[in-house]
Amino acid sequence: MFEVILPQLEVNSERALLVTWMVEKGERIKKGQVLAHWETAKSVHELAAPHAGYFFPRVEEGDEADFLSVIAVISETDAEPAPPKAPEAKPNREAAGNFTKKAAALAAQNGLSAADFDKTGIITERDVQSRLRQSALPDLPKTSSLDNLKLPDGLTRVLVITGGIGAMHLIAILRKDPRLDLVGCLDDDPALQDHRLFGVPVLGPLSLLETFWREGRFDQAIIGATAVVATRQKLWDRCKALGIPMANAIDPSAVLGAGVVLGEGNIIGAQVHIGMATRLGDNNFIAAKCNIDHHNQWGSHILTGPGVMSSSFVSVADRVRFGTGIFIEPLVTIGAGAVISSGALLLGPVPADHLVKVRVSTETVHLKKEG
Amino acid sequence: MKPQERLLVHHINRALTRIMGEDERVLMIGEDLLDPYGGAFKVTKGLSTQFPQRVHTTPISEAAIVGVATGAALRGMRPVCEIMFGDFLGLAFDQILNHATKYPLMYAQEVGCPITIRTPMGGRRGYGPTHSQSLEKFFVGIPGLEVTALHRFQPVEAFYRRAILQRDQPSLIIENKIMYGQEPLDTVARYGDFQVRRHGQDVVDAELSLTDFAHEEVTLITYGGMTDHCLEAARRLLLDEEIASNVLVLGRLSPVQLEATAAACARTGRVLIAEEGTGAWGIGSEWAAQLTDALWGKLKAPIQRVACTAPVLPNSRALEEQVLPSTDTIIQAVQTLMSRT
């Protein structure tokens, strides 16, 4: 098979118009026979067959073709050769509804798509922010967070993964929920084996997880480890690989506003306030006395210390680690994997994988007794 | 209209045809103008058939082309000269500087010299050192000469009509070679994701924005062949870095028409000027000087200029791409602008 290339007919154009093919599709042609008439800005050019064989066009009359592109093939047989694979579509630069990189990230976090914007042309971060501000109450499912919990007939049997301080924290919360039956904990620490945490037995090492799940010994799990983001995420991935549904643990003293949406596996500590229309992803640990105000968008695997105060419209990406006593201004965005030190006051965006250091100069001096 | 007849070269050709048809005083003078050839870039194709008396094909005599046009203009004609490549304009420099522009000025009376010189400039065709230059900077400093640069957002016929029929002094029109084969965007209100605004009459400055003409941080000023590069840079700056810019495509290079440009730059306080020719003593130099004066106190960073970096344009397309200003060099210059704030 021979590919017929449209030659560079002249230097001042980039393409030519196919006026007419002079031969039929599938026709047997001779070398040198006139195949087509091409028109450029300047004149009409004849194109001769570079080979003998059976002719199959790749361009239609009235269409334009780029110089040096394949316009036909000449085959040894009269069977039509398979058309070439469609070239990888070049990103259509003229397409409407493009997001800037930042806008795309912010929109995704908030579950917005181009259709949510009444705009032709590029959607910027500013556009997304103003869209978020406009929607006082976005269209969120009217379910409350507690309805997310799966409640099969009778009690839900919950397995607590790991058995350290975090787990005790968690058990303290879950114990207050009459609908739950805490099956036990799994932890690799030999010192914990056969102990009870607030009456809940440590059943053995983590390696039992798969067996317990296979044997149907629990309905949901929840991760107790609350110190290291990576640990928490690794355990989550392990559970999710097994398809285990994860329970939310919400302290009864927490207040959740209208339209709050939680994913799974979250731990919400005592006296946490989550404002209206805020969304939280999965597997987060929100320590006591945090305030996550309205229209926040938090991702997954986030750990906080107590007293993180985020104002409205704050976005927090996945795997962010907060210290204690942090204030966040409205509309601040925090990138994935960021670490925010205790006492920080966040006024502007924090890029992904950045550490916010706090320079506090605190000095402890000896009090000299008078006299 | 056949698909190929939508190109800018055909629009210029139609405009010239109409203008010649309307006014008997219009002559075409230049090399290789006659049909069937119709000029090296085919801008004058068909004219010699339609107006055989008024299309004068000449020997290779650029000085005489402009000189003869000048004499004819002094005696009431409205000649249009085609200089085959802008690179050859140097041969006619004295006629432009000491004759065509001088007569109306030095005779201190109502002596008009309405000649129009059209010429293609610009590279990216691989024509090499003496057929690819952008030499307009050597002409913008000539008093009494209006230098305009055609761009795709410019209504074509009004542009040529003004120079040929409505002005009484010499006009130099720069036509970018690449543009001949592109389609005009003379009436569009949107171009891709850009909104298009036009300032001025007949000779139009186009202003393009991806956002809203209000919240841009940078103004990119350009003309002619650098337009697409600036637009692409503006797109990438917004998509990748959330830096919004407006792009001003100048129709008139000289005399400097400051008002609309200064207003657009005042909004952003950060200005970049992109030109295809060499930069020193360039188009951008004068614009930068005038804008600095007009915007003193409003500029947030020194005005940046982007231009050809080599003293000669290489023939190889690959080498040429390295030395001509590109989307990347514009983006880098904008980053400099942002960082120097």
Place this chain on the structure above:
Amino acid sequence: MSQEQTEQFFRKLSFIRLFESHLLEQFSWGKLSGTTHTCIGQEANAVGITASMGRGDVVFSNHRCHGHYLAFTDDAFGLLAEIMGREEGVCRGWGGSQHLCRDGFYSNGIQGGIVANAVGAALAEKHAETGAVTTVFLGDGTLGEGLVYESMNLAALWSLPVLFVIEHNGYAQSTPTRLQLAGELEARPRAFGIPTLSLASNDADAVHAAVAPLFEQIRAGEGPRCFVSHTYRLGPHSKGDDHRDPAEIEARRTFDPIRLYRTKLPETRATEIEQANQNRLAEIVNRLAESEGS
């Protein structure tokens, strides 16, 4: 040649001489600034050639243009005022000695460029079918400019109504012909197929007689013609810049066009005309002096 025309020629010849002598004097008194190029010794061309011109005809001239201007427009007041840098000048003081424009007369101090402009003017007149002839005056030194040949080529190719007048005075500024002109001068226009007439005479009548048929041929649509006048500049190139052998100049005074022509008139008539010219110049000078204070 009628008596009337002879008197007219002499009136013009002697006025140009008087006018330019006055200029040189004014320059040496420091009354005029800048530069000037007088045509002293070459006046026969100005008078003899412009005599064939009529309304609508066009003249392009060079740095040495006063004689051409006076013979063509008779605007002595406008010219003197212009050279003195006065608002009343024909170009309001902007143009000066070598940049004049009036009623189809154009001059420019750049050598050679006007030749192309003259060809263009002829093209325009041909298009407009006015029947006008465009004359361009250039010196022998200007034959060094390439544009002259581009222009002759076009004039011949397009058969344009243009007369090239080459005033061959043997010098370009300080450079004698033998250092700047190779080959035969007349062969140059002829190489383009332009019929070329050569004359070595400072007699305005002879010049007129030689050139008048050229005008007729051009007006009849026969295309361009060239007239080469072998003449001599008796004055300096501009002012105080003459390094030629005084003996050479002295020898040429025999052919002073004014002196030659004066003999064609009775002595008393010639003196009368000269007196009238002096009165006219004095009147112009006075008018300018009066308006200066106002």
